[in-house]
Amino acid sequence: MKNFRFPAAAIAGAAAVALLASGCGGGDDGNGEAASADNPIELSVTTFGTFGYDDLYSEYEDANPGITIKPNNIDTGGNARTDLFTKLAAGSGVSDVVAVEEGWLGAIMQVSDKFVDLKEYGAEDNKDNWVDWKYKQGTDPDGRVIGYGTDIGPQGICYNGKLLEAAGLPSDREAVAELLGGPDATWEKYFEVGNQYKDASGKAWFDQAGFVWNSMVNQMDEGYYTRDGELNIEDNDAMIANFDLLSGAIDDGLSANQEEWKWNSGQSFLDGTFATMVCPGWMLGNIQGGIETAGGSTDSGWDFADVFPGGASNWGGAFLSVPETSEHKEEAAKLAAWLTEPEQQIKQSEAAGNFPSTLQAQEQLAADATPNEWFNDAPTGAILASRAKDVVAQFKGPDDSVIQEKVFGPAIDDMETGTATADQAWEKALKLLNDLVINN
Incomplete structure (x- = not known):
């Protein structure tokens, strides 16, 4: 992100x-x-x-x-x-x-x-x-x-229950949490269910890949930096595996490739462009704001589930x-x-x-x-309290936000627009890392 x-x-x-x-x-x-x-x-x-x-x-x-x-x-x-x-x-x-x-x-x-x-x-x-x-x-x-x-920023999954129900999937928040794997939820399972949804609806599963990537990196034991403050990207097998997994989801058409923070002036929350998104607590206010800006109301179908792929995560x-x-x-x-x-x-x-x-x-x-009336009366505070259990924020190095925004942002954009494979995008990220961080 x-x-x-x-x-x-x-x-x-x-x-x-x-x-x-x-x-x-x-x-x-x-x-x-x-x-x-x-x-x-x-x-x-x-x-x-x-x-x-x-x-x-x-x-x-x-x-x-x-x-x-x-x-x-x-x-x-x-x-x-x-x-x-x-x-x-x-x-x-x-x-x-x-x-x-x-x-x-x-x-x-x-x-x-x-x-x-x-x-x-x-x-x-x-x-x-x-x-x-x-x-x-x-x-x-x-x-x-x-x-x-x-x-x-403990994270759960925001989803549109009306869209899931129309695709033949459960819409009750406890059932959605179970569908995604409950306490054992993984990114593989999240994308698997996403493919089921896309096959049934013809629509994207999540809003865009940058937010998903940010969440994946944040829940690693060590992210862009080690605890000792050393860069932790090149030859990081776990990070590369996540990047490839995300690339596969993009190739499967699960991303709606939304412009970050825009969501088509909020219309995408109302027109079925995508059905789920990763949600730290503060994102709930952004979704509500988007719905209101687009002329929607509390009956939009959005809900909040006590589940997150890969376990506890702070964004x-x-x-x-x-x-x-x-x-x-x-x-x-x-x-x-x-x-x-x-x-x-x-x-x-x-x-x-x-x-x-x-x-x-x-x-x-x-x-x-x-x-919370904007999320189908979900007890969002209680759900976030549940999602906050076991959360410990990751060490953030001096250029952490630069790496997220200026290094991986363009690389993921290339994958979303179909102009680069996962390998090509990863190499682009490494080049940008060298130019903007290592040699800057």
């Missing part, structure tokens, strides 16, 4: 999103004076895609007279990465709080000294809020905590960080801490469909099992 989080404005027409809000007052304005109605402070915040924070910004401002949040939303994670690193290099223009995507966290760690150590503002006191691996992800090699975890997730250039570090750190507390993560999940990284919020969503 080329960008980790879809731009809400493009699919749902949502308002611009950003990051920040926290604690209740008490910080200073950089000159030792507390923020107040008589001493106002503006905190700029930058994020990307769909975070579901708009109402939280207002809530924080109402509770903290003198604080105004100035949001800046960037459409995609890839563009947000470019924006942040450009401003870091220039030494100016960086917001008081910025969102950092898991896929480029490795690159951020190489310049972690440009970010505030949140332990100076109480991060250690709250470390047990998060799943342990999320807190560790936000900690640099020197033990400095440079990011508060927002969401994580994405983000952090809130405070750059050293902020003139309001204490206020910014308080705001970031507040936004990532369990209570706020639950509200964020309700607004954006993503899944929290804090244990209390996860447990609450699992217990509530609230029906």
Whole structure:
């Protein structure tokens, strides 16, 4: 997948999103004076895609007279990465709080000294809020905590029950999970069922291959990098086998070759172009937005199953960080801490469909099992809690997102358009890896 989080404005027409809000007052304005109605402070915040924070910004401002949040939303994670690193290099223009995507966290760690150590503002006191691996992800090699975890991305399978039923396949979500292999689901089984669906319907099984490839790589014990930070692609037999398996699915016509993040302006969710797609929690909001943009409603037939080929997998997730250039570090750190507390993560999940990284919020969503009307009343929070079991995020190296977007993206595009075989596409990926990463 080329960008980790879809731009809400493009699919749902949502308002611009950003990051920040926290604690209740008490910080200073950089000159030792507390923020107040008589001493106002503006905190700029930058994020990307769909975070579901708009109402939280207002809530924080109402509770903290003198604080105004100035949001800046960037459409995609890839563009947000470019924006942040450009401003870091220039030494100016960086917001008081910025969102950092898991896929480029490795690159951020190489310049972690440009970010505030949140332990100076109480991060250690709250470390047990998060799943342990999320807190560790936000900690640099020197033990400095440079990011508060927002969401994580456990994955299930989104599917259109009406389309499956019309093709003679089960549509009940428990039966769909069993059809795909249940706890023993594999990619081979997923593609096998896809061929059954295509034979019966004449239509594609999944939206496009880039997302599938991203999921395959993410659930490997080691992905594009080893845990020691070494590139892990050339001569990686397991990765090559997955690439060949995906190529076979493309050759079988299982991919609808949709433009990433577009889905024909959402129409493809309504016209039967494809029947399933890989779904981290935050993707649910994108699907809903696409359906709404295309004029659909809650009766579109989309559902969410507690199953994933190859087992537990995490795609994405983000952090809130405070750059050293902020003139309001204490206020910014308080705001970031507040936004990532369990209570706020639950509200964020309700607004954006993503899944929290804090244990209390996860447990609450699992217990509530609230029906999601956009997914046939599926208890999406409870399903994501189930899918989050055994998830441990993979180590991401400094150029992980570049490799996904700029190296494998074009190679997979060639397979989808029929201009390259699997072997040719793999060789193209290796050449791009050499040009853009190894020798760059």
